[in-house]
Amino acid sequence: MLDEKMVDYCEIICCNCTINPLFDEFKLEIDDLDDYPKINVVGYGEEDIFICENCDFELEPLDMYFESNENYQHAIELTTTSIANVLSEKIEHCSHCAGKELEYYEYRAGKEKIPYTSHGQDIYDFLCEYNVPEEFHEEVMNKLRCSSCGYGEEMHPKHNPDGGYFCYSDRIYTAQEISEFWGFEEELIQIAQIYGIEISANMIDNFIEYCSNNPMLAFNHELSKLIFVVLKKVLADEQRVLKRESGVLLFRGRKRVKDSSKYKIEELGMPPLGMSSHGRYNLVGTSVLYLSDDREGIPYEIEPKKNEVVDIAIYQVKQTLTLFNVDEIFRDFSIYISKENEESKTVKRNYLFTNFLASACNEIGFDGIYYKGAGEKSYNNIALFEKAISKVQGKEFVETVEFKAIYHHNQFKVLY
Numbered sequence: 548m549l550d551e552k553m554v555d556y557c558e559i560i561c562c563n564c565t566i567n568p569l570f571d572e573f574k575l576e577i578d579d580l581d582d583y584p585k586i587n588v589v590g591y592g593e594e595d596i597f598i599c600e601n602c603d604f605e606l607e608p609l610d611m612y613f614e615s616n617e618n619y620q621h622a623i624e625l626t627t628t629s630i631a632n633v634l635s636e637k638i639e640h641c642s643h644c645a646g647k648e649l650e651y652y653e654y655r656a657g658k659e660k661i662p663y664t665s666h667g668q669d670i671y672d673f674l675c676e677y678n679v680p681e682e683f684h685e686e687v688m689n690k691l692r693c694s695s696c697g698y699g700e701e702m703h704p705k706h707n708p709d710g711g712y713f714c715y716s717d718r719i720y721t722a723q724e725i726s727e728f729w730g731f732e733e734e735l736i737q738i739a740q741i742y743g744i745e746i747s748a749n750m751i752d753n754f755i756e757y758c759s760n761n762p763m764l765a766f767n768h769e770l771s772k773l774i775f776v777v778l779k780k781v782l783a784d785e786q787r788v789l790k791r792e793s794g795v796l797l798f799r800g801r802k803r804v805k806d807s808s809k810y811k812i813e814e815l816g817m818p819p820l821g822m823s824s825h826g827r828y829n830l831v832g833t834s835v836l837y838l839s840d841d842r843e844g845i846p847y848e849i850e851p852k853k854n855e856v857v858d859i860a861i862y863q864v865k866q867t868l869t870l871f872n873v874d875e876i877f878r879d880f881s882i883y884i885s886k887e888n889e890e891s892k893t894v895k896r897n898y899l900f901t902n903f904l905a906s907a908c909n910e911i912g913f914d915g916i917y918y919k920g921a922g923e924k925s926y927n928n929i930a931l932f933e934k935a936i937s938k939v940q941g942k943e944f945v946e947t948v949e950f951k952a953i954y955h956h957n958q959f960k961v962l963y
């Protein structure tokens with residue numbers, strides 16, 4: 548008889564409407580949380596009826612609950628701390644460190660009606676993106692900490708002397724966003740300075756604007772002349788020029804469908820004029836031979852699909868190659884190149900610059916450009932200019948390799 552059962556209204560809070568969704572979302576385990584308060588379980592054939600104070604649902608056998616509000620509060624505290632720890636790792640930079648300058652630039656751009664919006668994400672969107680329920684926002688937010696400057700959470704004498712907490716409008720930035728913002732401008736200015744040449748940020752902005760409107764006329768701009776002078780200095784600087792001596796092996800891969808016929812060495816050379824797609828370091832109207840210095844890097848460069856194999860040709864350096872080490876000079880420049888498919892404005896800006904840089908290096912007497920590979924493996928690529936092709940020799944033997952690859956979160960990974 549139902550009315551004979553005790554209806555227990557006293558401070559029962561179920562897990563279904565509180566911690567369960569959080570545990571699922573953030574893949575937390577009770578066992579990983581120290582001192583977690585007691586969780587009760589409704590048994591079969593219990594005399595009492597349990598009704599959750601929070602959601603008003605009647606609990607069923609095997610449902611879990613907290614027997615007191617005190618236990619519930621304690622559980623929420625531990626749970627939100629764990630969530631905040633997980634999320635803090637994703638905060639690479641914030642409004643209180645490297646993001647400050649981006650926000651200032653955005654503010655100035657707004658005043659001068661220059662179209663610019665920094666990327667970044669405000670804390671509110673960040674919490675929503677990670678499905679933190681609104682009722683726990685405040686609690687989680689107060690425990691977030693920037694992994695770069697330490698802002699947030701409680702007072703810390705070194706990182707957070709004022710003991711500030713994040714608020715909804717604070718923004719967070721990825722390391723990539725920060726370096727994309729600075730781009731190559733800073734580095735170009737610095738390298739020029741080393742050789743006593745003054746280049747201003749304004750001049751670069753103006754140059755890029757000019758190139759986007761008339762790419763073929765890039766050489767007429769005043770900055771081109773300065774870049775030529777800088778590159779000539781680099782070429783003459785033994786410390787900065789990268790050499791690849793004779794005997795060094797380089798690799799070039801091309802993918803094809805499994806059952807199709809194998810490429811010959813001639814087909815693994817420089818793409819014939821007119822066939823080469825315009826990309827990366829391809830100069831308009833010329834060809835570039837893309838080589839890797841490690842054969843393990845090849846699948847990352849050409850991303851073979853499941854039904855494809857890769858034919859690999861080996862080239863040997865016959866005459867010393869003099870290369871422009873782009874990442875050494877423009878710190879981590881390759882991040883702009885490895886994302887050639889992305890449509891963002893920054894990438895396009897940089898893309899124009901890459902092409903110009905390649906033309907200039909070619910003109911001045913470099914044999915090619917040396918740059919970091921796209922994959923997570925550490926290897927480097929060489930974009931060899933057409934006129935230097937005689938300095939390498941392809942071996943007759945072409946090797947066919949089938950790489951096992953997985954695509955995960957849009958990222959390509961090779962299994963070895």
Ligand SMILES: [Zn+2]
Binds near residue numbers: 560561563564603
């Ligand atoms: Zn409930």
Ligand SMILES: [Zn+2]
Binds near residue numbers: 643
């Ligand atoms: Zn920060």
